[in-house]
Amino acid sequence: MSITIDERLDDPAAARAEGRRKMDWAEAHMPILSELRDSFAAAEPLAGERIAMAMHVEAKTAVLVELLAVGGADVSIAGCNPLSTQDDVSAALHAVDGVTSYAAHGVDTDEYYDAIEAVVGVDPTITVDDGADMVTHIHDEHPDLIPQLKGGCEETTTGVHRLRSMADDGALEYPVFAVNDTPMKTLFDNVHGTGESVLTNIAMTTNLSIAGKTVVVAGYGYCGRGVAKKAAGMNADVIVAEVDPRRALEAHMEGHDVMPITEAASEGDVFVTTTGNRDVITREDFERMADGALLANAGHFDVEINLEQLGELATSHREVREGVEEYELPDGRRLNVLAEGRLVNLAGPLSMGHPVEVMDQSFGIQAVCVRELAANAETYGAGVHDVPDRLDRDVAEVKLAAEGIAIDDLSDEQREYMDSWDHGT
Numbered sequence: 001m002s003i004t005i006d007e008r009l010d011d012p013a014a015a016r017a018e019g020r021r022k023m024d025w026a027e028a029h030m031p032i033l034s035e036l037r038d039s040f041a042a043a044e045p046l047a048g049e050r051i052a053m054a055m056h057v058e059a060k061t062a063v064l065v066e067l068l069a070v071g072g073a074d075v076s077i078a079g080c081n082p083l084s085t086q087d088d089v090s091a092a093l094h095a096v097d098g099v100t101s102y103a104a105h106g107v108d109t110d111e112y113y114d115a116i117e118a119v120v121g122v123d124p125t126i127t128v129d130d131g132a133d134m135v136t137h138i139h140d141e142h143p144d145l146i147p148q149l150k151g152g153c154e155e156t157t158t159g160v161h162r163l164r165s166m167a168d169d170g171a172l173e174y175p176v177f178a179v180n181d182t183p184m185k186t187l188f189d190n191v192h193g194t195g196e197s198v199l200t201n202i203a204m205t206t207n208l209s210i211a212g213k214t215v216v217v218a219g220y221g222y223c224g225r226g227v228a229k230k231a232a233g234m235n236a237d238v239i240v241a242e243v244d245p246r247r248a249l250e251a252h253m254e255g256h257d258v259m260p261i262t263e264a265a266s267e268g269d270v271f272v273t274t275t276g277n278r279d280v281i282t283r284e285d286f287e288r289m290a291d292g293a294l295l296a297n298a299g300h301f302d303v304e305i306n307l308e309q310l311g312e313l314a315t316s317h318r319e320v321r322e323g324v325e326e327y328e329l330p331d332g333r334r335l336n337v338l339a340e341g342r343l344v345n346l347a348g349p350l351s352m353g354h355p356v357e358v359m360d361q362s363f364g365i366q367a368v369c370v371r372e373l374a375a376n377a378e379t380y381g382a383g384v385h386d387v388p389d390r391l392d393r394d395v396a397e398v399k400l401a402a403e404g405i406a407i408d409d410l411s412d413e414q415r416e417y418m419d420s421w422d423h424g425t
C-alpha cells in the first residue's frame with residue numbers, strides 16, 4: 001500500500017517551499033511550457049481527463065505535471081526510477097490542485113511498484129511514461145482499464161523499444177505516442193541533454209576532471225554520440241564501442257577511436273554505457289581495467305554494467321564518496337561505480353537531469369501529445385504512433401521565437417518544385 005509524499009516527510013511544508021523554488025527557476029527557463037500554460041489555462045483542453053504518470057520527479061517534470069493540471073486534468077504521479085525523485089519537488093507537486101504525488105526518493109522495489117499501483121487509482125484516461133512501466137503495469141494488472149484509455153505518451157528510447165516489442169507481439173492494446181523518437185526530442189534531449197548532463201554529473205560526483213582522460217562510450221546512438229562529442233569537447237580522448245557497423249563507422253568518421261569493449265577496458269579512465277542493453281561491461285572487462293577507473297551508466301535501466309559479477313570479483317566494497325562505490329579487486333585495483341549503476345545524470349546525489357532548456361522541448365512535445373489524445377483519440381488505433389509532424393514543428397516554432405531566431409519561408413515556387421517529380425536538367 002503506497003503512501004503520498006506528504007505522509008513520508010517530517011516537514012512537508014519546508015520541503016514544499018524548496019520544491020516550489022526549484023520549479024519556479026525551471027519554469028522561468030521553459031518558454032514552450034510557459035506559452036502552453038497560457039493556452040491550457042484559457043481553454044482547459046484536458047478537462048475531465050485523468051492522467052497516470054511514471055516519470056523522473058524533479059523540477060522540470062513538475063512544471064509539466066502542473067501544466068497538465070492547469071489544463072484541467074487530474075494527475076497522479078509515481079517515480080520511474082528508485083533514486084531519481086527529489087522529495088522536495090514531489091512535495092511541491094503534491095500541493096498543486098488536482099495533483100497527487102506518490103513519488104519518493106530511495107524506495108525499494110516493492111515500494112516502487114506500490115507507488116505505480118497507487119497512481120492507477122486515478123482511474124486513468126491517459127498515461128505518460130518514462131520507461132513504459134505504467135503501460136506494462138496496466139496491461140498486466142488492470143486490463144479492465146484499457147477500454148477507457150484514450151492513449152499514452154512514452155518519453156524514452158528504452159520505453160519505446162518495450163512498446164514496439166509489445167506491439168509486435170500483438171500485446172499493446174491502446175495507442176501510445178513515441179515522444180522519444182520525434183526530432184524535437186531525440187535530437188536535443190538524447191544528444192545534447194544526455195551528453196552535457198552525464199559528463200557534468202560524473203565530474204560533480206567525483207570532483208575529478210574529464211580533460212586529459214580517456215572516456216570509453218559504449219553505444220553510439222543518440223545518447224552515445226552526445227556523450228562522445230561533449231567529452232571530446234572537454235579535451236578527453238574518446239573510444240567508442242558499438243555493435244552496429246554503421247554507427248561504429250560514424251564514430252570513426254567523427255574522429256573517435258573504435259574498438260571492442262574488452263579492448264577498450266584496458267585503455268579507459270572513465271566508462272559510460274549508453275546502449276539500453278544489458279551486460280555491456282562484464283567480468284572480463286573489469287579484469288582488464290586500470291586502478292581507479294570510473295564506471296557510469298546513462299541507459300534507462302541499471303543492467304548495463306554487470307554489478308553482480310563485479311561484486312563476485314571484488315574482495316570488498318565501500319562508499320568512498322557520496323554516490324561513488326569502490327570495489328576492490330584481489331590484486332588491489334579499485335573500480336569506482338557511480339550512482340549504483342543507475343542512470344548517472346538522474347540518480348546521483350547531485351543529479352538534476354538534463355538542462356532545463358532541453359526538457360522544455362521534450363515536455364512541450366509531451367504536453368501537445370496529451371492534448372492531441374484528449375481531442376482526437378479516435379484517430380489513433382492500438383499501437384505505437386509517431387508524433388504528428390505538425391505538432392513537432394509547432395513546438396519548434398515556439399522555441400525559435402523564444403530564442404529570437406528567425407528563419408526563411410519556402411516561396412510558392414519552391415514548394416511546388418519540392419513537391420514535383422517532372423523536373424530535370
Ligand code: NAI
Nearest residue numbers: 156157158219221222223242243244275276277298299300
Ligand atoms: P539508440 O538506440 O539511439 O542507441 C543505442 C546504441 O547502443 C545503438 O547504436 C546500439 O547499436 C548500441 N548497442 C546496443 N547494444 C550494445 C552493446 N552490447 N555494446 C555496444 N553498443 C551497443 O538509443 P539512445 O536514444 O541513445 O538511448 C540509449 C539509452 O539511453 C536508452 O536506455 C534510453 O532510454 C536512455 N536514455 C537516457 C537518458 C538519460 O537521461 N540518461 C536520456 C535519453 C535516453
